[in-house]
Amino acid sequence: MTAPSAPARAARRAAPRRALPPDAVRRGALALVALGALGVLALWWADTPRVAGAADWLTGAGRITGLLAGYAAPVLLLLMARIPLLEREVGADRLARWHAYGGRYLVALVTVHVLTVIWGYALTDGQGLWGQTVEMVFHFPDMLKATAATLLLLGTGAVSARAARRRLGYETWYYLHLATYLAVALGFAHQLSTGAELAGGPARAAWYPLYFGTAAVLAWYRLLRPYLRDRRHRLEVAEVRAEGPGVVSVFLTGRHLDELRAEPGQFFRLQFVTPQLRWAANPYSLSAPPHPRFLRFTVKDLGSHSAALARLAPGTKVRAEGPYGAFTARRLHGGGAPVLLLGAGVGVTPLRALAETLPGRVTLVQRARRAEDVLFRRELAAVAERRGVRVHELLGGRAEVGELGAALGRLVPGLARHEVYLCGPEEFAADAVRALRAAGVRASRIHHESFAL
Ligand SMILES: Cc1cc2nc3c(=O)[nH]c(=O)nc-3n(C[C@H](O)[C@H](O)[C@H](O)COP(=O)(O)OP(=O)(O)OC[C@H]3O[C@@H](n4cnc5c(N)ncnc54)[C@H](O)[C@@H]3O)c2cc1C
Numbered sequence: 001m002t003a004p005s006a007p008a009r010a011a012r013r014a015a016p017r018r019a020l021p022p023d024a025v026r027r028g029a030l031a032l033v034a035l036g037a038l039g040v041l042a043l044w045w046a047d048t049p050r051v052a053g054a055a056d057w058l059t060g061a062g063r064i065t066g067l068l069a070g071y072a073a074p075v076l077l078l079l080m081a082r083i084p085l086l087e088r089e090v091g092a093d094r095l096a097r098w099h100a101y102g103g104r105y106l107v108a109l110v111t112v113h114v115l116t117v118i119w120g121y122a123l124t125d126g127q128g129l130w131g132q133t134v135e136m137v138f139h140f141p142d143m144l145k146a147t148a149a150t151l152l153l154l155g156t157g158a159v160s161a162r163a164a165r166r167r168l169g170y171e172t173w174y175y176l177h178l179a180t181y182l183a184v185a186l187g188f189a190h191q192l193s194t195g196a197e198l199a200g201g202p203a204r205a206a207w208y209p210l211y212f213g214t215a216a217v218l219a220w221y222r223l224l225r226p227y228l229r230d231r232r233h234r235l236e237v238a239e240v241r242a243e244g245p246g247v248v249s250v251f252l253t254g255r256h257l258d259e260l261r262a263e264p265g266q267f268f269r270l271q272f273v274t275p276q277l278r279w280a281a282n283p284y285s286l287s288a289p290p291h292p293r294f295l296r297f298t299v300k301d302l303g304s305h306s307a308a309l310a311r312l313a314p315g316t317k318v319r320a321e322g323p324y325g326a327f328t329a330r331r332l333h334g335g336g337a338p339v340l341l342l343g344a345g346v347g348v349t350p351l352r353a354l355a356e357t358l359p360g361r362v363t364l365v366q367r368a369r370r371a372e373d374v375l376f377r378r379e380l381a382a383v384a385e386r387r388g389v390r391v392h393e394l395l396g397g398r399a400e401v402g403e404l405g406a407a408l409g410r411l412v413p414g415l416a417r418h419e420v421y422l423c424g425p426e427e428f429a430a431d432a433v434r435a436l437r438a439a440g441v442r443a444s445r446i447h448h449e450s451f452a453l
Contacts, residue, residue, distance in 0.1 A: 023444070025089035033075055040071045043197040058120030063197065065113035069106055070191045070198075070207070073184045074214040076102045081214070082221045082324065091326030092267075092283070093450045100160070103180075107157035110150055142190035149187035152179045171280050181218075184211075226321045232256060235318040237272070238294055240310060244375055246301040247346065248310045249287060252318055253294045260323060262290040263330070264353035265421070265449070268322030270297065272312060280305050281321060285449075287349040287376075289357050295320075298375065300346035325350075327421065327449040329358055336360065337419045337445070340412055342432055344368065344424030350449055351423055352376045355389050363390040363412050367404075367428065371395055405435030416440030423449040 044064050051060050079086070079099045086095060122132035137143050158164060159176050168176070188211055191198055198204050235254035243249050252270075262268075269281040282305045287298035301307035327350055332339070339358055341351040344367035352375070355364045368374045374393055384391045392411045394401055401407050409415055416439055422432055429448055436446055 025085060026094070029086065029090060036071060036075065037068060040067045043067060043203045047197045055120050055123035058116045058123065060120075062113050062115075062117030062120055063195070065109045065116065066191070066195060067197060069109040069113055070187070070195070071210070072102060072106045072109065073187065074210050076106060077181070077184060077214055077218060081217045082321065083217065084221075087324040087326070088266075088328070088330065089326055091449075092324045094326075103157065103160065107153060110153055114150060140190075141193040143194070145186040146190035149183040149185075152183035152186070156180050156183065226319065229260075230319050233260065233320070235295075235320050237312045237314055237316040237318060239314060240312050242310075243298055245372060246307075247298060247375060248301075249296055249298045250284075250309055250312065251294050251296050252320070257290065257295065258292045260290065260295075262286060262295065262323035263328040264289045264357045265328040265350045266323035266325040267350070268295070268297070268320045268324070271319040271321075272309070273317040273319065274308075274312070276308055277305060281319070282306070283324075283451075285325070285327075285350040286323075286353045289353050298346065298349045298352075302346075325449070327354075327423070327447060329354070331421075331447045332358070333419060333445060337417055338363065338414065340365065340408075340415070340418040340420045342367070342408070342420055342422045342424075342436075344428040345373075346375070347424035347428075347449075347451060348375045349423075351421060352379065354421060355380065355391075356383050356387065362387070363392070363418075365392045365394055365408065365411055367394045367401075367424065369395070369397060403435070404431055405439050408435060409439060419445045419447075421447050421449075423451070426450065426452055 041064065044060070044067055048060060048063075051057055076099055079095045079102070118129060118132050118136060121127075121136065122129050125132065127135065137147050156177055156179050159168065159173060165173050192204065192207065198207055233254040233256060235252045238251040238253040241249045241251070264286060267283045267285040269283050271278065271281040284297040284299055286295060288296040299306050299309050301310065338361040341355055341358075341362065341364040343351040343365075348366050351364060351366075355362060364380065366374055366380075371393075374395070377393075380389075380391045383389050394407055394411070412418065415436070418441060420436055420441055422429055422436075424432070429450065433446060433448065437443065
């Protein structure tokens, strides 16, 4: 099996005609979320004729935070629903960051909601805080479920905190994190039965589609669609090939692969059906433009999942979710600006696929410590010859290479005019962004794919 030999066809696929300007979907999605939040605040405003005294203020704060939390919960799940438009235009890494930021706000909103509502009601009823808590949990409708939801949410927040997450394996964290779905479901009923603003009218009518629509979108994109696609494409391992120290390429074959409409720069979540790997779906980027008969991924052994891929037998069944990711030709602002593909380590994989297909003047710079760590040397030389891509290797330790900006400046004339696709270890990427910005590259022209979701 050889690397793809249909560059012309792949190039046509790689530069899809863009109906929307870059970032339009990202901006639109953020504006929609903000509009929804304003709408939620308007609900409270319309339902609250006046606020007088401490009890009213506290109850008001409890209502506002409760409404915002009730709105934020399904929105955060929608961000992770693998909606193709968002995955393709906003990108999985950015969506995951929004989800993580939003998750922190959600935990804060729920905490303030619980405390202020109890306090406000206690003042209104002239009760102690403990008595009021017991009264609300055991005697208000649907509050036992809401209490369970709150505990689950706070528990998930705690395991997602950076320090705790570092100590947990990714899979353990992931499966614990799924408890948030249960939390959102359990918290739903009390919003309708105790939320004054949602007692009736258009607000109540909007809350149902928000929650049931979210459930339907999740069921379709996360369960049903991947299942149907697996049945249609029947992916399996065709070959595993060594590429370099600790790096292998995995070739997958299957049926109707062209229907996947994968683009160079995108990734799939791959689940290999072996006793060791069947519970994990890890993200790996296409390391070659998609071919009608096979997909290629190139993987570095950084942990138990990635290391096990070297031992996969041909014929192993694979479940693949995707293609995902916005690190594609769609990101190009265009206008004839030259493109720099800048990668280090296994971060070169999506750049390798893009090098073969991006239109215009393209330069690829691969940063590696040692010559034997350079990936795809021969393939890139062939791409350079065929498409005129300029390919450079930036080898050596930090001391030998010196300041990254200066080194890039020497290799890439007119660096400031370039549009840059960047992928590599986090420290390298941060260093590269600083160097590129200092060299005059506009922030909006630096497209970064992070391998750390
Ligand atoms: C969009 C994207 C594209 C990627 N493309 C490639 C590629 O082409 N080649 C390559 O070698 N690596 C790629 N990676 C990184 C690769 O997914 C991780 O190295 C691999 O999953 C590590 O798993 P492990 O069990 O071997 O190591 P572990 O030690 O278990 O994990 C190491 C770290 O990898 C991340 N990780 C692990 N499992 C997952 C998961 N299921 N989902 C998200 N993150 C996870 C976590 O941050 C974890 O802390 C990509 C990552 C992302 C997010």
